[in-house]
Amino acid sequence: MCGIVGLYLKNDKYQNTLGELFEPMLIAMTDRGPDSAGFAIYGDEVADGWVKLTVRHIEEAFDWGALAEQMSSALGCKVDWMQNANVAVLKVNSDEASARACLTELCPDALVLSAGSSIEILKEVGLPENIASKFNLSGMKGSHIIGHTRMATESAVTMEGSHPFSTGSDLCLVHNGSLSNHNRLRDKLKREGITFVTQNDSEVAAGYLTWRLNQGESLKEALEHALKDLDGFFTFTIGTKDGFAVMRDPIACKPAVMAETEDYVAMASEYQALTTLPGIENARVWEPEPATFYIWERK
């Protein structure tokens, strides 16, 4: 089943309350996905020459300060860090590949949940309300956020198999549905140099978009190709550093509803998840069309 939700702010009005607006949306989708939940929030962008990694360690008491110091001396650059439960955001004044390689060498147990200049992904097994409170979702700020509540079908209920999936810089994807050609596509993408950490079908969709974007395609072009190359049932919500997109497959049996006002665009699997948004009574509410994608991007 699964529930997906997304909120994209068209101006600065609600940036400081993005998490507060989004938390009830995620929790409203508990009925559709009580196994695990997660979200990707875009904000607190780092300057050019820096990369932001969201890193998870199994131990709550892990010494992130010591790791940041070790990374700083190994890379010879500044490393800032901020802990949130068993996850930390590491801001490294270096390129992504060097930062990742250094992290893997110093701390092989650490798992990178996201990398980029703006994205932070937080996800766990458990009820959406527990995950929201664990990571203090309601206090978070940003420009857009997408989330997922999972009822697992194609792979196990694990943190790794939880959404959102990120396979490239600042890109993430949440999925309601199931893909039928993910195994062959995963093999093809692996040969193209995309790495996967799970057997999950949705991760393949994220990897596919990363591959297309790496080739210099725009989000629009990548989604046009995705409609041809991905087989199965899907409603996707996709986040990039500056953009937000929603796409449904041609059969469109997985639900989706959208709402737009002057201030925001919101999507959810069910309208119930949108009812707490400001001005929703007067928002334009519609069901996205089959085999169609909708994109909003900041200039």
Added chain:
Amino acid sequence: MKTFDLAVSSVRDFNQALHDQKSTTTEKEWVATNPKGSHNIAVGLDADIAVDVQGHAGYFCAGMNKTASVTVHGNAGQGVAENMMSGTVRVKGDASQAAGATAHGGLLVIEGNAGARCGISMKGVDIVVKGDVGHMSCFMGQSGSLVVCGDAGEALGDSLYEVHIYVKGTVKSLGADCIKKDMREEHIAELTALLEKAGFDEDPTAFTRYGSARQLYTFKVDNASAY
């Protein structure tokens, strides 16, 4: 008139109150406020009552309706009026997919657009849509009528039995065994009556009729020997 605030009362309590109304009821008018997309609002009604849902409804609103008249003052989620037996269901906004699915009778009016699979496997209901309908509408429709004042999506009327389909706008594609048919006098009369019941001011002669070519397996008498 009796009002239930669904922000305070549960849908279950509201539905139970509606089910408790017998045909001799004195309480004919009911209003649900703050539906907030809840599922299963006003399902299984079996009394001559009128229910107004003041906002957007979730899945299966007015499902299995008998006799009652239900109006959604907003959009309706999947399966509005599914398996309706009689009565009237009116959606002021858009309806999501499978509106009027398998419904046996009554009238379903959608003043906005309907999503995919509108009237799928319908068995006698009349559905009148002011806007467009999505793909696979009327799939395996058995009887009743579907009127579309806007356009129809792909594969309209696939594997159709005896439903009469009337479309004013364009049809993206016809499904298997669905063909364009002549509008005879009886069809103009039927369509005029349906548009009138729905309260839509449209010219019946501007519509095209579609129906079953009756060429699929089930229509071939030779296949009866298989049983």
